[in-house]
Each structure stands twice: as C-alpha cells, then as structure tokens.
Amino acid sequence: MTGASGPLFEGADWDFATLQRIHDACEEIARTELGLDVYPNQIEVITAEQMLDAYSSVGMPLFYKHWSFGKHFAHQEASYRKGLMGLAYEIVINSSPCISYLMEENTATMQTLVVAHAAFGHNHFFKNNYLFKQWTDADGILDYLDFAKNYVAQCEERHGRLAVEQTLDAAHALMSHGIDRYPGKKKLDLRAEEKRSRERRQHREREFNDLWRTVPAGLAKSETVLNVERRRNLLGLPQENLLYFLEKTAPRLHPWQRELLRIVRHIAQYFYPQSQTKVMNEGTATYVHYRIMNRLHQQGRISDGNFLEFLQSHTNVVFQPDFDDPRYSGFNPYALGFAMMQDIERIVTNPDDEDREWFPDIAGKGDAMAVLRDIWTNYRDESFISQFLSPRLMRHFRMFHLHDDPEERAGIRVDAIHDARGYRRIRRELAKQYDVGFIDANIEVVDVDLAGDRRLMLRHAVVKGAQLNESDAKRVLQHLADLWSYDVSLVETDPSDKVLREYVLNPRKLAAAA
Amino acid sequence: MVIHIVDRRLNPGSKSLENRQRFLRRAKALVQGAVKKSSQDRDIKDVLEGGVVSIPLDGMDEPRFRREGGTRDMVLPGNKKFIEGDMLPRSGGEGRGKPSDPGEGEGEDAFRFVLSRDEFVDLFLDDLELPDLAKRKLAEAESEGIQRAGYATSGSPANISVSRTVSRAMARRVALRRPRPEAIAQLEAELAACEDETRRTELMAEIEALKAKARRIPFIDPIDIRYRRFETLPKPVAQAVMFCLMDVSGSMTEHMKDLAKRFYMLLYVFLKRRYRHVEIVFIRHTDRAEEVDEETFFHGPATGGTLVSSALQTMHDIVRSRFRPSDWNIYAAQASDGDNSFSDGEVAGRLLTEMILPASQFFAYLEVGEAGSNSFDMSDSSLWSLYERLRADGAPLSMRKVSDRSQIFPVFHDLFQRRGKHERAAS
Numbered sequence: 001m002t003g004a005s006g007p008l009f010e011g012a013d014w015d016f017a018t019l020q021r022i023h024d025a026c027e028e029i030a031r032t033e034l035g036l037d038v039y040p041n042q043i044e045v046i047t048a049e050q051m052l053d054a055y056s057s058v059g060m061p062l063f064y065k066h067w068s069f070g071k072h073f074a075h076q077e078a079s080y081r082k083g084l085m086g087l088a089y090e091i092v093i094n095s096s097p098c099i100s101y102l103m104e105e106n107t108a109t110m111q112t113l114v115v116a117h118a119a120f121g122h123n124h125f126f127k128n129n130y131l132f133k134q135w136t137d138a139d140g141i142l143d144y145l146d147f148a149k150n151y152v153a154q155c156e157e158r159h160g161r162l163a164v165e166q167t168l169d170a171a172h173a174l175m176s177h178g179i180d181r182y183p184g185k186k187k188l189d190l191r192a193e194e195k196r197s198r199e200r201r202q203h204r205e206r207e208f209n210d211l212w213r214t215v216p217a218g219l220a221k222s223e224t225v226l227n228v229e230r231r232r233n234l235l236g237l238p239q240e241n242l243l244y245f246l247e248k249t250a251p252r253l254h255p256w257q258r259e260l261l262r263i264v265r266h267i268a269q270y271f272y273p274q275s276q277t278k279v280m281n282e283g284t285a286t287y288v289h290y291r292i293m294n295r296l297h298q299q300g301r302i303s304d305g306n307f308l309e310f311l312q313s314h315t316n317v318v319f320q321p322d323f324d325d326p327r328y329s330g331f332n333p334y335a336l337g338f339a340m341m342q343d344i345e346r347i348v349t350n351p352d353d354e355d356r357e358w359f360p361d362i363a364g365k366g367d368a369m370a371v372l373r374d375i376w377t378n379y380r381d382e383s384f385i386s387q388f389l390s391p392r393l394m395r396h397f398r399m400f401h402l403h404d405d406p407e408e409r410a411g412i413r414v415d416a417i418h419d420a421r422g423y424r425r426i427r428r429e430l431a432k433q434y435d436v437g438f439i440d441a442n443i444e445v446v447d448v449d450l451a452g453d454r455r456l457m458l459r460h461a462v463v464k465g466a467q468l469n470e471s472d473a474k475r476v477l478q479h480l481a482d483l484w485s486y487d488v489s490l491v492e493t494d495p496s497d498k499v500l501r502e503y504v505l506n507p508r509k510l511a512a513a514a
Numbered sequence: 515m516v517i518h519i520v521d522r523r524l525n526p527g528s529k530s531l532e533n534r535q536r537f538l539r540r541a542k543a544l545v546q547g548a549v550k551k552s553s554q555d556r557d558i559k560d561v562l563e564g565g566v567v568s569i570p571l572d573g574m575d576e577p578r579f580r581r582e583g584g585t586r587d588m589v590l591p592g593n594k595k596f597i598e599g600d601m602l603p604r605s606g607g608e609g610r611g612k613p614s615d616p617g618e619g620e621g622e623d624a625f626r627f628v629l630s631r632d633e634f635v636d637l638f639l640d641d642l643e644l645p646d647l648a649k650r651k652l653a654e655a656e657s658e659g660i661q662r663a664g665y666a667t668s669g670s671p672a673n674i675s676v677s678r679t680v681s682r683a684m685a686r687r688v689a690l691r692r693p694r695p696e697a698i699a700q701l702e703a704e705l706a707a708c709e710d711e712t713r714r715t716e717l718m719a720e721i722e723a724l725k726a727k728a729r730r731i732p733f734i735d736p737i738d739i740r741y742r743r744f745e746t747l748p749k750p751v752a753q754a755v756m757f758c759l760m761d762v763s764g765s766m767t768e769h770m771k772d773l774a775k776r777f778y779m780l781l782y783v784f785l786k787r788r789y790r791h792v793e794i795v796f797i798r799h800t801d802r803a804e805e806v807d808e809e810t811f812f813h814g815p816a817t818g819g820t821l822v823s824s825a826l827q828t829m830h831d832i833v834r835s836r837f838r839p840s841d842w843n844i845y846a847a848q849a850s851d852g853d854n855s856f857s858d859g860e861v862a863g864r865l866l867t868e869m870i871l872p873a874s875q876f877f878a879y880l881e882v883g884e885a886g887s888n889s890f891d892m893s894d895s896s897l898w899s900l901y902e903r904l905r906a907d908g909a910p911l912s913m914r915k916v917s918d919r920s921q922i923f924p925v926f927h928d929l930f931q932r933r934g935k936h937e938r939a940a941s
Contacts, residue, residue: 016519023517042518050522056533068576070537074627097518104523165536173577322592331591400593402602404586414600417593430589441579465584475577 008301012107019043019102022112023119025301029292030120035369036288038123039098039138043115046101052077054091054101062145064152064263066168092118094126094274096138109306110313116292121285128377129280131273140191141270147194148263155256167257170479171243171264176440178243178265179272193266197259204255231450238444241265242458242480245445251454252485261483276380276436283337284376286318287345290338320397331430336397340384343393344372354391386431394418394426401429406465441468443490454486462494473503481507538633544569549629549637550923567634568626639784642930660744669741683738692731693724754843754875755793756785757829760811761850763800763820770882774849775812776922777880781847782808784930795832799825805832822854822897823862830869839873846870847878852895859900871909878929883917 008025009018023041030036046054054060056073063069089106093099100118102111126132137144156164171178232238239245243265247258274281293314297307320335321327344362347355348371351363362371375384401416416422416429432438447457458480460468473490481488485507492500538545548567596602629637665678698721705717758778762771778796785792796811797803800818803825829846837844854862871877879901894902898913905911914925 016521019519020517023519027517040517042520044520044522046522050525065532065536067533067536067540070533070535071541073534074537078627101522165540169576176578320591322594323590324592328592331589397591398593399589399591400596401587401589404588406583406585411601411603414596414598414602415587417596417598419598422598426589429587432587433589441581443579460579462584464586466581466586467583469580469582472577472580476579479577 006301007303008112008296009108009306010303012109014108014111018108019045019111019115022108022115025296026112026116026120026292029295030116030124030288033295033369034120034288034291035373036120036124037127038120039096039127041119041123042097042099043119044099044101045104047104048080051091051101051103052080060093060145062142062149064149064168066172067165068169068172090114090118092122093141094122094132094136094138094270095141096127098123098126098138107309109302109309112296112302113289113293113310113313116289117285120292121288122281124288125277125281125284125376128373129273129277129380130378131276131380135273136270137191140193143191144194144266147197148267151197151259151263155260159254159256164260166482167260168264170483171261173476173479174242174246175264175268177443178241178261178268180241180244180269181272181436201255232447235445235448237448238446238459240442240444242443242445243268246480246483249448250484253483257483273380275439276382276434278333279331279337279340279381279434280376280379280384281337282333283339283341284372286314286334286338287341287372290314322398339393339396340388341372343390344368344375344388347390358390359388381434382431382436385434386427389427389430391418391423394423399426399430401426438463441466456480456484456486456488458488458490460490460492462492462500465494467492467500470501474505477503477505478508481505538637541569542637545629546637546640549634550927567629635783635787639788642784642788642927643932660746663743663745665740666743667737667740669743673741673744675740675742678740679734679738682740683734686735686738687731687733690731692733693728695728698724698728752843753791753793753841754789754845755795755833755837756781757795757797757832757844757846758782758811759803759825759829759846759848759850760796760798761800761820761822761825761848761853762798762816762818763853764817765820765853766851766882767884769885770851773882773916773919773922774880776919777849777882777916777926778847779812780922780926784926793837795829797825797828797832799828803828820850820853820855821858822850823858823865826862826865826870830865833870833873844874845876845878846874847880849880849882850897851883852881852897854895854897854900856896859896862897863900863904867904867907867909871904871911874910877909877911879911879913880925881913881915883915885918 008021014022023043030038052073055076056069089103089110091101093101098119100114100123102114106114126136126138132138152164152168235249236245243261246253247261247265250258253261293302293307293310296302297304302310318332318335318338320332345368347359347363348365348368351359356363365371375388379387395418397418399418400414401422402412403415404412416425418426442461442463444459444461445456446459449455449457477488477490487507488505490503492502494500545567548569665675701717701721701724705714705721708714708717758781760774760778766774782794785794794808796806796808798806798811798814798816799821800816801821801824802818803821805828806814825848833839833844866877879897881895881898898915901911901913905913912929914929916922916925
C-alpha cells in the first residue's frame with residue numbers, strides 16, 4: 001500500500017474494517033518513516049466498565065482475585081460516575097503480542113490516535129528499551145498471569161480463602177520492596193518459572209516417603225558459633241528485596257505461601273521498568289502519534305475536521321499547568337516527554353549555538369529518528385533528563401528549584417531558576433526526582449539473630465531526614481512479622497549511623513500458621 | 515503484518531464482581547454501619563434505591579512504607595517572578611504547606627463508593643429475621659434443587675442420555691436382525707468377483723433385499739431415545755403471615771400516620787425481600803376495621819373514631835378463615851397513637867390474650883407520638899398501659915414508642931434483630 005489513497009474514514013463512526021485500515025496506515029508510516037520495530041499488535045475493543053475493571057487490577061487483563069482490586073474498582077467507579085475522572089482512551093500491555101485496549105466510545109479519530117500512540121509508540125518502547133529487555137519477559141507475561149490466577153485460586157481451595165488473603169495482604173504491603181534493582185542475576189523467564197514450579201511440586205510428591213518421618217532425628221548439632229560475616233554471606237545479606245528474602249529464608253512459611261510471595265514479587269518486578277520510564281514512555285508514544293497523525297493528515301487520509309479534533313485532544317494531553325495552578329499535580333509526563341522529544345528533533349535537525357555547546361554529540365546530526373531511537377533504547381527517565389533536558393526547555397517551562405528545609409524558619413528557598421547559573425542545577429534536581437534510588441525508601445534486611453530469638457533486623461537508611469510514616473510503617477512491619485513468624489525490628493538511621501527511631505513487632509497468630 | 519482485532523465488549527461483564535464481593539465481605543461491619551447511618555436520614559423509598567455510602571478507611575487501607583518530612587527539593591514549572599535566593603514564606607503554618615504541594619497526599623480519611631440497590635438492602639436487612647419461624651409444612655410449590663430420577667422417553671435434547679439411547683438402539687437392531695454393513699460389503703465384493711450370471715442375479719437380489727431391510731430398520735429409531743429424568747425435591751417451607759394493623763382514626767395526626775406508614779413500608783420491604791412465603795394482610799381501623807389492599811393501606815384516606823378491638827376481631831376472623839394456626843406462623847404488628855375508647859379496653863385485652871396471642875409467634879406494638887414529644891415523658895396511653903399489663907403477665911408482646919422519623923430504623927432493627935428466644939419477651 002502506498003501513500004495517499006483517500007481518507008481512512010468519514011466522520012466519527014468506525015467499524016472493524018476501519019480499525020484495520022487505520023492500523024495498516026499507521027504501520028506503514030511507523031515502519032518506513034519512523035523506523036519503529038514493534039511486537040505484533042493485538043487490538044481489543046472494550047467497554048467503559050471493562051476499562052474500569054482493567055484499571056482496578058493494575059491494568060492487567062487477567063489477574064488473581066483479591067479484595068483490594070474490588071476496593072479500587074468501587075472507588076474508581078464512584079469517581080467515574082460522579083464525573084471526577086475521565087477514563088484513559090486506551091491501556092496497553094507490555095506483552096507479545098502487544099495488546100492495546102481501545103474504548104468503544106472513542107471516535108474514529110481517537111482510535112487512530114490511540115492506535116498510533118499505543119500500538120506503535122508504546123509498543124516500540126516496550127520492545128526496545130533496555131530496562132524492559134532486561135527486566136520483563138513480554139512473551140511469557142500473559143501465560144504467567146494465567147498461571148498466577150489459577151495458582152491463587154487453587155490455594156484458596158486447598159488452604160482456605162482467609163489464609164491466602166492474609167498472605168497476599170502481607171505480600172502486597174511489601175510489594176514496593178520486592179524488586180531486584182540491580183541486574184546480575186539472569187533475566188526472568190516466566191514460562192520456565194511456571195514449569196519450574198510445577199516440576200518442583202511433582203518432584204516433591206514423587207519423593208515423598210513417609211518412612212522419613214520414622215527415622216529418629218539425630219542429636220541437635222553442637223552449637224557452632226557462626227561468625228557474623230559468614231552468616232550474612234549465607235543469607236545473602238544485606239538484602240533489599242524483602243519479598244525475595246522472605247520467600248527464601250522465612251523459617252515457617254508453607255511452600256504455597258512462598259510461591260504466592262514469588263508471584264507478587266514477579267509482578268512487582270514486571271512493573272519496575274514502567275515506573276522508571278514514565279516520562280520517556282509517554283513522551284515516545286506521544287511523539288510517535290503526533291508524527292503519524294500529521295503525516296496521515298498531509299496524505300489526505302484524515303480530514304481537516306478530524307485533524308482538528310485530534311489537535312484538541314492532543315493539546316489536552318500535553319497540557320502542563322503551572323505550579324500555582326489549582327490543576328497542578330506535578331510534571332505531566334506526557335508534556336515533559338513530548339516536549340523533550342520534539343526538542344531533540346530540533347537540536348538534531350536545526351540546532352542553534354546554545355544547542356551545539358550543550359549537546360555536541362547530537363546537534364546537527366541530521367537524522368532525528370536515528371538519534372531518538374537510540375535514546376529510546378538506552379535511557380531511562382533519570383538519565384534521559386539529566387542528559388537531554390535543554391536550557392531552552394527549562395526556559396519554556398520556566399522551571400525553578402525549591403529547597404525546603406524544615407529547620408529554616410524564614411521559609412522555602414528558591415535555589416535555582418532558569419538562568420545560566422541555574423540550568424545545570426535544575427536539571428540535576430529534576431533528574432533526581434525521577435531516580436528510583438530516591439523514590440522508594442531504602443530499607444534492607446541487615447541481619448538475623450539465628451542463635452537467639454530469630455529476630456529479623458532491618459534498617460532504613462534515612463535520606464535527607466525523611467522518615468517513615470509511623471502508623472503505616474507499623475502496619476507494614478506487622479505484615480512482615482507475620483510472614484517471618486518471629487520478631488522483626490526496624491531501625492531508622494541517619495547517614496552518621498545515629499538511630500532515629502526503632503520499631504519492634506511481634507508476629508500475630510495467622511490462620512495460615514495453624 | 516497480521517493484526518488481531520478482538521471484540522471484547524461481548525465478554526461477560528462484571529469481571530470484577532468477585533473482587534467486589536470480597537471487598538464487601540471484608541468491609542462488612544464497616545459498610546453495615548455506614549448503611550444504617552445513611553438510612554436514618556433518608557426516605558424509605560430512597561433507601562431501597564441503594565446509593566453512596568462512605569466508610570472510614572481504617573482497616574481497609576493497604577499500608578505501604580511511606581516517607582514524610584525531611585528536607586525536600588523540588589523542581590516546579592511556571593516561575594513568574596522568583597529569582598535565585600528568594601525566600602518564600604510557608605503558607606499554612608509550620609513545616610508543611612508549600613506554594614504548591616506536589617508531594618504525597620495525606621491519604622483519604624473516608625472512602626466513598628456506590629452500593630447497588632440489592633447490596634444496600636441486603637446489608638441493611640442482614641441481621642434481621644422473623645422470630646420463631648417454627649411451624650414448617652411441606653408445601654408442593656417450593657422446591658430445593660433437583661435430583662436424577664431414572665430415564666424418560668421424552669425430554670429436552672440437552673438431556674439425551676447417549677449411552678442409554680445407543681444401547682437400546684443396538685438391542686433393537688440385533689433383535690430385528692438388521693443386516694450389518696460388513697455383510698453387505700462382503701456380498702458386494704463377491705458380486706464383483708462373480709462370473710456366473712445366475713449367481714450374479716441371485717447376489718444382486720440378495721444385496722437389494724438386505725439394503726431394503728437396512729433402510730427399514732434405522733440405525734437409531736426415535737423409540738430408542740431416552741432422556742435423563744430429573745425430579746425436583748420438595749422441601750418443607752415455613753409459611754408465615756404478617757398482619758399489619760394500623761389505626762387511622764381521627765386522633766392520629768398526619769405526622770403519626772406518616773410514622774406508622776414508614777414503619778409498615780419497612781416491614782413490607784423486609785418481608786418481601788427476605789421471605790418468599792410470607793403473606794401480608796393489611797388491616798386498618800377506625801371504629802370499625804377492614805381488610806384492605808396494599809395500595810389503600812398506604813395511600814387511602816380514612817378517618818373516624820377508635821375501637822382497637824375491631825381490628826383485633828377482624829384479624830381473628832381472618833386467621834380463623836384463612837390461616838390455620840397449626841400450619842401458619844402468625845405475626846402481627848400494630849401501630850396506633852394509643853388512644854382507645856375506655857370501654858373497649860377490656861374487650862381488646864380479652865381478644866388479645868385469649869384468641870390472638872396464643873396463635874401468634876410474635877406481636878409487636880408500635881406507639882407513634884407527636885413530633886418532638888420525648889418518649890419518656892409521654893404519659894402512658896390507654897393502649898400502652900393495657901399491653902404493659904398483658905406483657906407483665908407473660909404475653910409475647912414487644913412494645914416500642916416512636917415520635918420521630920429518625921427513630922423508625924433503630925426501632926425496626928430492635929424489633930426484628932436476630933436474637934435468642936428468651937430475650938424477646940423480656941424486651
């Protein structure tokens with residue numbers, strides 16, 4: 001199929017043939033002009049209710065059952081019905097084939113936008129970005145979710161709903177600390193994961209021999225005093241992946257509970273790259289849909305009226321309210337990402353002196369798409385911003401940096417603004433806001449008192465004086481103690497190792513432990 | 515590239531229904547409290563429409579490690595007049611509050627969501643029941659589940675028993691000596707190989723005959739078909755009748771009638787929803803009583819003097835003619851302002867003690883008062899003191915006073931709360 005061949009659709013109505021035409025037209029531009037490399041696409045048309053469904057179970061099409069998803073659904077439904085919240089036009093899943101959910105209410109123009117945005121923009125990013133390559137397994141995720149769902153249902157049947165619910169509650173509370181942040185271990189292979197679990201169970205069932213029970217237990221090993229170094233080595237300490245640690249070492253968990261922890265951990269890990277690439281991911285998708293829509297319009301395949309409709313919704317999406325605007329709620333990743341992508345395109349094709357000074361590597365290189373594709377592959381939000389946020393954009397957004405020190409009585413200090421003295425500082429600070437190292441509290445398992453009361457010892461390294469919210473911390477630690485089955489302590493220390501606060505919690509008697 | 519377009523709209527909806535039910539189960543106590551609270555200041559009709567409830571988040575939230583406080587750095591867009599080194603005063607007092615607070619919200623303290631009509635009413639009526647629903651009788655109409663009961667010659671195609679049908683067909687084919695296809699095939703082979711003309715004619719005739727016979731005797735005949743038969747299991751059900759006795763005499767003000775009607779409306783909904791086999795008889799009375807239909811009971815105007823005994827007499831007549839006390843659980847709820855002509859007291863008392871109470875499981879008396887009057891300083895009405903006396907003698911009577919709309923729900927709950935038998939009479 002070649003260029004102009006009449007409009008793709010008339011008016012707002014669409015049917016499946018229209019979707020197919022839209023997809024083909026977008027694909028042609030995406031492949032030839034933008035050089036995108038995508039997973040096969042699967043487009044699913046869903047209703048508003050189904051969209052809400054997907055929302056409440058972390059955007060996944062199939063997911064295990066848990067009350068918290070029902071809670072989120074009820075909450076979101078209430079605000080949706082009240083008109084407080086619009087629904088996204090689409091949800092896209094990092095899987096192969098890449099599944100995009102399209103709302104049936106969308107007009108034909110919106111469906112074009114959404115196909116370009118999700119089925120090509122996000123899709124390319126998922127397939128190529130190094131974080132996604134490193135941490136997620138697009139081929140296996142749907143099978144794994146299916147496995148997880150059935151496994152949880154089976155556990156409920158065998159061990160009771162209450163016990164499963166308690167375990168999942170606890171695992172969910174620790175979900176943000178169930179992530180491996182540094183590679184070094186092999187990439188997750190979710191298909192093998194499922195097979196492994198099955199094989200292990202079969203092996204255990206095969207090897208089961210009741211005779212072992214009757215063999216008299218030997219005398220307890222003479223108490224060898226393991227030195228701390230060795231013990232920590234054996235346990236792999238310090239360990240910041242709390243769920244992993246519990247799964248491997250919690251003394252009294254049942255095998256199925258370990259498997260549940262593992263499931264929650266895998267899912268947390270699966271979403272880990274997404275939280276680190278919000279700006280880039282949305283920026284990429286927005287940039288791609290903007291390019292595709294413009295080209296379609298130029299080719300005469302989208303009418304002027306429909307193009308205006310697109311521009312209107314595009315403008316809404318990339319709107320960035322000022323900090324003193326009541327609508328302000330942080331940087332809009334669409335706005336920032338899209339602006340940066342466009343800015344990079346400008347720097348590559350039409351740089352000025354400032355750009356040559358700031359970005360000698362890419363300024364004036366000519367091939368914008370090659371540069372962008374390279375960036376999409378090799379950066380995440382933090383590194384992307386710290387490398388490519390240009391002074392011109394800082395001026396455009398009129399960025400400034402505030403330093404809020406509670407000790408300072410006079411108020412909040414304006415540390416830097418968008419001027420020559422401030423560019424680098426603003427860029428560094430903004431990049432830091434997207435640094436995963438700063439987003440989550442740094443909590444590690446530091447030791448276990450194996451010889452004594454088996455207390456699990458954790459440490460929170462306090463950064464810049466931000467301590468944990470006390471009531472929440474207690475509740476999370478309670479869950480942790482329940483899984484560990486013995487006491488758990490958490491100390492919060494400042495950089496000079498001074499203890500700021502200490503928590504100790506005892507495990508409750510769980511239904512599962514009975 | 516191949517692209518799959520899937521239409522998911524036709525998939526069964528309410529995928530999250532199970533999650534929702536889990537959530538409601540978990541939050542049951544909280545939701546129930548909220549339902550009761552929200553029902554107090556709503557019209558009964560509205561209550562039955564479901565609606566928004568809000569529950570406190572305690573116990574329903576999902577705790578995470580969250581950080582707060584400390585020094586914070588942020589980059590914001592939209593600088594208009596600041597220059598480096600400016601100090602911005604903190605708005606909103608110490609420590610917290612920036613020109614704009616982009617940070618973590620404090621978390622909601624209440625969680626609002628919509629309950630459907632059914633969920634609402636179920637939760638609302640959850641812990642209510644008719645006391646002493648004891649007399650159970652085998653009623654043909656009611657059934658509980660079905661069970662297999664052999665085979666039948668007729669039924670729905672879905673219930674065809676394949677194995678039974680096929681084995682009967684085979685028996686029939688064997689009995690009627692239906693030629694087997696192999697036999698015909700063998701003859702045909704012989705025919706093909708045969709040279710002899712007469713033998714050929716013979717063979718051909720034989721094959722023809724066999725084929726005709728095979729056609730006459732079908733492989734499966736309609737008479738072979740058997741269907742799995744199912745039987746419904748009758749189950750004894752408790753039959754119950756609720757008598758609603760309402761005073762509509764002239765002494766009842768509009769406010770009192772309103773209260774009484776609200777009470778009955780609630781009762782009506784409760785019975786309709788929770789008990790499929792409850793008959794409701796509406797009786798309204800002035801100085802004479804009549805049985806009326808639901809519509810008239812709730813909406814029809816009437817006025818006149820007061821003779822409580824007339825209503826009790828009517829109820830007694832109806833019980834005698836239609837509801838044999840040995841088969842029926844009999845309940846009655848009476849609402850009145852308590853005024854009764856003095857001479858009627860004794861008659862009413864006798865009717866109640868001798869005829870009605872012995873036959874009834876439960877008799878509730880609701881005295882409605884004028885708005886604003888405190889139930890404590892209402893002097894006891896003639897009816898109240900009469901019933902009080904009866905109750906002291908051990909009659910199964912429950913009595914409540916209501917003078918304000920908001921008391922209706924609590925009183926109703928109180929009357930029909932699930933509880934042990936011994937407590938009931940004592941209330």
